[in-house]
Amino acid sequence: MALSSDSSTSREARAKITIQNVSRSYESTRALADVSLSVTEGEFCCVVGPSGCGKTTLLRAIAGLDDPDGGSILVGGDPVTGPGLDRGMVFQEYALFPWRTVRGNIRFGLDRPACDCPDCEARVRELIDLVGLDGFEDAYPKELSGGMKQRVGIARALAPDPEILLMDEPFGSVDARTRGRLHAELLDIWTQTEQTVVFVTHDIDEAVTLADRVVVMGADPGTVQSTFSIDIERPRERTSRDFVDHVARIREELGSPADTSH
Numbered sequence: 731m732a733l734s735s736d737s738s739t740s741r742e743a744r745a746k747i748t749i750q751n752v753s754r755s756y757e758s759t760r761a762l763a764d765v766s767l768s769v770t771e772g773e774f775c776c777v778v779g780p781s782g783c784g785k786t787t788l789l790r791a792i793a794g795l796d797d798p799d800g801g802s803i804l805v806g807g808d809p810v811t812g813p814g815l816d817r818g819m820v821f822q823e824y825a826l827f828p829w830r831t832v833r834g835n836i837r838f839g840l841d842r843p844a845c846d847c848p849d850c851e852a853r854v855r856e857l858i859d860l861v862g863l864d865g866f867e868d869a870y871p872k873e874l875s876g877g878m879k880q881r882v883g884i885a886r887a888l889a890p891d892p893e894i895l896l897m898d899e900p901f902g903s904v905d906a907r908t909r910g911r912l913h914a915e916l917l918d919i920w921t922q923t924e925q926t927v928v929f930v931t932h933d934i935d936e937a938v939t940l941a942d943r944v945v946v947m948g949a950d951p952g953t954v955q956s957t958f959s960i961d962i963e964r965p966r967e968r969t970s971r972d973f974v975d976h977v978a979r980i981r982e983e984l985g986s987p988a989d990t991s992h
C-alpha cells in the first residue's frame with residue numbers, strides 16, 4: 731500500500747479536477763482550510779473523514795453549488811463558476827420529486843426534461859435498464875425501497891452523460907445487503923462510462939471496496955490529511971488480508987480504532 735502525495739507530476743498532468751488552496755468558512759467555522767487535491771481522469775476517488783470535516787462542502791464546491799471564499803477549482807482545466815451538465819450529483823437523501831414517476835425523475839436529469847422526442851425517450855429507457863429498474867418506470871418514489879430510490883438518483887445524475895459523478899454518502903440510508911449490490915452495480919456503471927467519480931462516505935469499508943484512492947480529511951478546520959492508493963484487484967473481498975490491512979491503516983490515520991463513522 732502506498733501513502734501517496736497529490737503533488738505527483740503524473741497525477742497533475744492527467745487531472746480532471748484540480749482543487750487549489752480552497753477555503754470556505756461559515757461564520758466562525760472553517761469548513762475547508764487551504765484544501766488542495768487533484769483527481770485524475772477516470773479515477774474513482776473516495777473521500778472519508780469525521781462528521782463536519784468539510785466533505786459535503788468540498789463536493790458542493792466541485793458541483794458549483796457552493797462558492798468557496800478562496801482558492802480555485804478547475805474541471806478539465808476550466809474554472810468552476812456554477813453547476814453544469816458535465817457534473818452529475820447524487821445526494822444521500824435521494825432528492826427525488828415525489829410527484830414524478832421513476833421515468834419523470836430520470837427525465838428531469840436530461841438537458842431538455844420536457845422533451846419526449848424518440849432520442850430522449852430512448853435515453854430514459856437506457857438509463858432505466860442500466861440501473862435495473864425495469865418494470866418500475868411508472869412507480870412513484872413512495873412506492874420504492876431506499877435502494878431503488880437511489881438507483882433513480884443515480885440514473886438521473888447519469889442522464890446528461892456527465893464526465894464527473896459526485897456522490898454524497900449515496901448509500902448511507904440503505905441496508906447492508908442492498909448496499910453491497912449497489913456497490914457492484916456502481917462499479918459496473920463506472921467501468922462502462924469511464925467517468926471520474928468523487929464519492930463521499932464515512933464508511934471506510936465502503937471506501938476501500940470502491941476506490942482507486944482514498945482521501946482522508948481532518949476536521950476543525952477541514953483539511954486533506956493524507957491519501958491512500960488502493961491497489962487491490964476488483965471485485966474486492968472484504969475478508970482478504972490486503973483489504974483488512976488497507977482498512978486498518980486508514981482507520982489508524984483517522985485516529986479512531988473502534989469506529990470512525992462519526
Ligand code: ADP
Nearest residue numbers: 756759760761780781782783784785786787788
Ligand atoms: P461533512 O460533510 O464532512 O460532515 P460539512 O461539509 O457538511 O461536513 O460541514 C463542514 C462544517 O461546516 C461543519 O462544521 C458544518 O456544521 C459547517 N457547515 C456546513 N454547511 C453550513 C451552512 N450552510 N451554514 C453553517 N455552517 C455550515
